[in-house]
Amino acid sequence: xxxxxxxxxxxxxxxxxxxxxxxxxxxxxxxxxxxxxxxxxxxxxxxxxxxxxxxxxxxxxxxxxxxxxx
Amino acid sequence: xxxxxxxxxxxxxxxxxxxxxxxxxxxxxxxxxxxxxxxxxxxxxxxxxxxxxxxxxxxxxxxxxxxxxxxxxxxxxxxxxxxxxxxxxxxxxxxxxxxxxxxxxxxxxxxxxxxxxxxxxxxxxxxxxxxxxxxxxxxxxxxxxxxxxxxxxxxxxxxxxxxxxxxxxxxxxxxxxxxxxxxxxxxxxxxxxxxxxxxxxxxxxxxxxxxxxxxxxxxxxxxxxxxxxxxxxxxxxxxxxxxxxxxxxxxxxxxxxxxxxxxxxxxxx
Numbered sequence: 001x002x003x004x005x006x007x008x009x010x011x012x013x014x015x016x017x018x019x020x021x022x023x024x025x026x027x028x029x030x031x032x033x034x035x036x037x038x039x040x041x042x043x044x045x046x047x048x049x050x051x052x053x054x055x056x057x058x059x060x061x062x063x064x065x066x067x068x069x070x
Numbered sequence: 071x072x073x074x075x076x077x078x079x080x081x082x083x084x085x086x087x088x089x090x091x092x093x094x095x096x097x098x099x100x101x102x103x104x105x106x107x108x109x110x111x112x113x114x115x116x117x118x119x120x121x122x123x124x125x126x127x128x129x130x131x132x133x134x135x136x137x138x139x140x141x142x143x144x145x146x147x148x149x150x151x152x153x154x155x156x157x158x159x160x161x162x163x164x165x166x167x168x169x170x171x172x173x174x175x176x177x178x179x180x181x182x183x184x185x186x187x188x189x190x191x192x193x194x195x196x197x198x199x200x201x202x203x204x205x206x207x208x209x210x211x212x213x214x215x216x217x218x219x220x221x222x223x224x225x226x227x228x229x230x231x232x233x234x235x236x237x238x239x240x241x242x243x244x245x246x247x248x249x250x251x252x253x254x255x256x257x258x259x260x261x262x263x264x265x266x267x268x269x270x271x272x273x274x275x276x277x278x279x280x281x282x283x284x285x286x287x288x289x290x291x292x293x294x295x296x297x298x299x300x301x302x303x304x305x306x307x308x309x310x311x312x313x314x315x316x317x318x319x320x321x322x323x324x325x326x327x328x329x330x331x332x333x334x335x336x337x338x339x
Contacts, residue, residue: 040224043225044181044183044224052187055187056139063118063125064132067122068126
């Protein structure tokens, strides 16, 4: 509990594995949720697309190498 | 019987319950979204066997199929993320999840797309080694297990989460269990096909001898379809096991496992 008050288990609610009282839960609920930046989104989506295309090329290369072995 | 909370037996036991709770419609959705990916993989291997040593000269053909596989991965990633969410909700609540399963956090979906693309590359590179394939399987399983833990989009954090869950031997044990399970699924699927042909042979219009000749392990395409089918059959259990493992590992870190154990003891007494 953030406020460090003593409460019985019936009055406490668990959130993310931590027990909170109603007041602390309200504070957490009102707290501003930190959103991911547009730059992070662009970075992750670009790297994912690049990895997927690289994966396709690597798949063909691996297949050609394996086929050459037999 | 005393079992460690993170033992493979305990994880598989709970994963089976989770699969029974999420079978309809979520496992169906997973299978439908994964089928194009698996069948295209089978088509790629079939084409590779067909062209044989001349594979380098058929780069356009193989490259085209490879690009189709990449496109189908995106659909499969979405299906897997939805199913992983269904598994997590079922595991936490102990009941079948409802419509809230569709609300997959975009950050989780983007993170899983990134990690699955990276794991695919790791998988292709590790084809030439024996140990590498097992490592790639461990990481790709943990990628779906930890997908929903990503609250924000990041290039590093999803990989850090995966590595954090590799400290125990349970993921390796799960890979070994599912490796054996693959052969069990393969035999069962082949038996189901044989049973189907035998039952159909009772119909006068059905050309049983012709179909029996096609449904034999000697037929390469039938064998590839069986392998694809066995992988699709195992997929719900594989994802459920990964989600349950990650969830239990998190509970152990927070001390929730002790509380659950104490409640279990109280119920038993």
